[in-house]
Amino acid sequence: MSGERPSKFGESFSEWFSWIIREAEIYDYGRYPVKGMGVWMPYGFQIRRRVIEIIRRLLDETGHEEILLPLLIPETLFKKESEHVRGFEAEVFWVTRAGLNELDVKLVLRPTSETALSYMESMWIKGYRQLPKKYYQIVSMFRYETKMTKPMIRVREVTMFKEAHTAHETFSDAERQVMEAVDIYRRFFDELGIPYLISKRPQWDKFAGAVYTIAFDTLLPDGRAMQIGTVHHLGQTFSSVFEVRIQRRDESLDFVWQTSYGISERVIASIIAFHSDERGLILMPKIAPIQVVVVPIPGRDEETTRRVREFAREVAKMVSDAGFRVRVDDREDMRPVEKYFYWELKGVPIRIEVGPRELGSGKVVVFRRDKLEKRQVELGNLAEFLRELARDIENTLRERAWSWFRERIKLATSLEEALKLAKEGCIVEIPWCGDERCLQRVVDEAEGIDVIGIPLPTIESREPPKDGSRCVVCGAQARWWARIGRKC
Amino acid sequence: MSGERPSKFGESFSEWFSWIIREAEIYDYGRYPVKGMGVWMPYGFQIRRRVIEIIRRLLDETGHEEILLPLLIPETLFKKESEHVRGFEAEVFWVTRAGLNELDVKLVLRPTSETALSYMESMWIKGYRQLPKKYYQIVSMFRYETKMTKPMIRVREVTMFKEAHTAHETFSDAERQVMEAVDIYRRFFDELGIPYLISKRPQWDKFAGAVYTIAFDTLLPDGRAMQIGTVHHLGQTFSSVFEVRIQRRDESLDFVWQTSYGISERVIASIIAFHSDERGLILMPKIAPIQVVVVPIPGRDEETTRRVREFAREVAKMVSDAGFRVRVDDREDMRPVEKYFYWELKGVPIRIEVGPRELGSGKVVVFRRDKLEKRQVELGNLAEFLRELARDIENTLRERAWSWFRERIKLATSLEEALKLAKEGCIVEIPWCGDERCLQRVVDEAEGIDVIGIPLPTIESREPPKDGSRCVVCGAQARWWARIGRKC
Secondary structure (H helix, E strand, O other), X not given: OOOOOOOOOHHHHHHHHHHHHHHOOOEEOOOOOOOOOOEEOHHHHHHHHHHHHHHHHHHHHOOOEEOEOOOEEXXXXXXXXXXXXHHHHHHOEEEEEEOOEEEEEEEEEOOOOHHHHHHHHHHHOOEHHHOOEEEXXXXXXXXXXXXXXXXXXXOOEEEEEEEEEEEEOXXXXXXXXXXXXXXXXXXXXXXXXXXXXXXXXXXXXXXXXXXEEEEEEEEOOOOEEEEEEEEEEEEOHHHHHOOOEEEOOOOOEEEOEEEEEEEOOHHHHHHHHHOEEOOEEOOOXXXXXXXXXXXXXXXXXXXXXXXXXXXXXXXXXXXXXXXXOEEEOOOOOOOHHHHHHHHHHOOOOEEEEEOHHHOOOOEEEEEEOOOOEEEEEEHHHHHHHXXXXXXXXXXXXXXXXXXXXXXXXXXXOOHHXXXXXXXXXXXXXXXXXXXXXXXXXXXXXXXXXXXXXXXXOOOOOOOOOOOOOEOOOOOOEOOEEEEEEEEO | OOOOOOOOOHHHHHHHHHHHHHHOOOEEOOOOOOOOOOEEOHHHHHHHHHHXXXXXXXXXXXXXXXXXXXXXXXXXXXXXXXXXXXXXXXXOXXXXXXXXXXXXXXXXXXXXXXXXXXXXXXXXXXXXXHOOEEEEEEEEEEOOOOOOOEOXXXXXXXXXXXXXXXXXXXXXXXXXXXXXXXHHHHHHHHHHOOOOEEEEOOHHHOOOOOOEEEEEEEEOOOOEEEEEEEEEEEEOHHHXXXXXXXXXXXXXXXXXXXXXXXXXXXXXXXXXXXXXXXXXXXXXXXXXXXXXXXXXXXXXXXXXXXXXXXXXXXXXXXXXXXXXOEXXXXXXXOOHHHHHHHXXXXXXXXXXXXXXXXXXXXXXXEEEOOOOEEEEEXXXXXXXXXXXXXXXXXXXXXXXXXXXHHHOEEEOOOHHHHHHHHHOOOEEEEEEOOOHHHHXXXXXXXOOOEEXXXXXXXXXXXXXXXOOOXXXXXXXXXXXXXXXXXXX
């Protein structure tokens, strides 16, 4: 451990984030000699693996099939849909040479796979009986970001891109799939205790090629909104260009209707940002590589120390038999308090302390990382106690995160108030006439403020603005809300 | 299902292989518009997922830590070790442009990660106490193959590259790690019933930068040897160039000693090549996406059919409760015999047939895919019977594969005989003087014949050639064996 700990909140957030991912050995960033690309360290990789297992389970359970498409997309395929290309061409990496040859057809490193998959689907999908088809893959994705890069949050190699792609018989089947995807992401973020708002992006901010885009946004400790998931209704944009043609129920021919949706390692950035305190990380037991660490406290003499160590191993065996991932920290060159700091920084949710006092007492001391509380527990009740505690830690972390988040979602009835709150780091909901030009004006006139989007009435139970409310931009009758804030 | 089934053996192997991976919906190859790159289909991906789980378990259990390095390696890093570059530069893909810019430093798509990792290790590893360090990653790897590409076997995007990299205090620690790696791969291939020979490659055929290379080779049905795993002692080649410097036990400074070892989706190609027959694939239960398929056989009237279907679901429930992955195939537009063909092609190891005769009989018919045998089984014994059967199928497949393989490993005491056998599709062991120039002569003079390598005495219990045996090339006293054959 080295250096001072910057504060997590406010403008030092980036510095704090770099500090924690380095010190907790999650992600080595800024030292690999390609800008915007980092290395997942063993401890971070274990967290990542468990997060991926959760999303895989949610997708597999809902009939999604995992596949793997090539990384490289030929220019000819990539450029086939013009709107899509315009959205991406300024930010893709190009392979132009192979071995000693210049390539005839240049290859793009996938920035997303709508084009590659639609091309394959034109051969795979022939009739409505095969529909719906729901594919996904978890891969590295590449974008040549021109904004300032940030570890996990804005990188040039997104290493944990889960992209799903579906095909349907009708527009409304695809729309129902959009809702299913939103529901899956909601459950995913809920399992991980990551708070979010769900918004429909304004037209100018939708995915290149989509009919509309729905986004999940969370809020970082510096008061900036971060997109953590998007769901796109693609209409027939790609299926018509790539000729993914089916015979429909009524025997007519049509192109399929598609959706796509994605998440990335920003999920893990969010976990770190929310579930941590001044001592370091706090992991939910379900994703913790080590759920329980047992620390033996040496005695005054060797014999006592030897017995304590033996007892520590027995306790660890009980904990392991109860189904927990456990580690005994019996390093000899470290004092117990140093071990406490070490594992607190790494976010191990539960610590058991075993010292001379515990020998023969039938009790151990259990420490919970989230509330920093200690408690004596009878060995006979330990398994049950830990199971209950694990659940309680998850609930505590989830509630703590949501409570911080909810306080920062504000309503404002004037533009001036809204901008003031947004600059203070809130997401602000404003009464709005329904005309996107009003939102565009906010973006144009208020430096650093963005439109997050429009709350989705079918998703969030939300009342329309009261009669007589006025759009904070044009003053016309307000029909709905819009959300603004600073984006990361 | 379409077209004629080519024979698996002999020169039609490639055609057969393309047929089976397409028809069993494993890997879509030859249609994606980049040469040497294919698409893993859902069914194939499920097999792949389970194979990866096995290697992960074996590596995790032996103290290997999973990490993830960037795909892109800057030219400056890649070119730092000259022997390595010479080995790879004719076959790497280059990223030269990003967005609208030409890159100042070109980037290589990883052909392997010794350079990238050694660079990071120079920052991570400082003293002998941290050693040994064993890292691995499972990633896509890229080689611009100039030989004819073949699905899974010789591709330009190797999508299941498991590369391990280790660091040690001494040469012999690294050598012990080579042996551990060989042992891990041996267990891996044994679990999957893939036969192999272990050979030390001749110096001219070792990994670019290695002190020596040990390889696992299997034999394809066309009589060509295929490399399925390699283990390299890297000495200090990379650690000295990248300055991975440690303080040793005696306080002196030294570079670490490294090894690396890899496998790829050729593992899956081998499974397909060995475990299959004229009806299609035969999967070991441990890697089968569906282990048991239940096929209901309709009755003469609707009521009987309804009862059969209900019974089929009850049976499936029992099978699932016994811990198997089970599917009821109740498609209405297919006859039972078509379903049999369909699931036999896909390699589902166990089928249960449930028809009107089984109603109320307390029995079902169980079919095993490997031996094409049927048997009546009492429902009360079903769970136990299936567990026993699953074990027996694995043993049968393993023994069948090894028996075919062993018949094709021959000894020859003259070069003429050796070449004849090698051309017939055998791997041939010849008495050899120990001078690699003799082996080089075989390669130079016999068209299409390669040196596989030298059997490892520490690994395979093998007698040296008898006294008086002569090197089949130069006629000098033979000291050991060498293996020759055709390579794929």
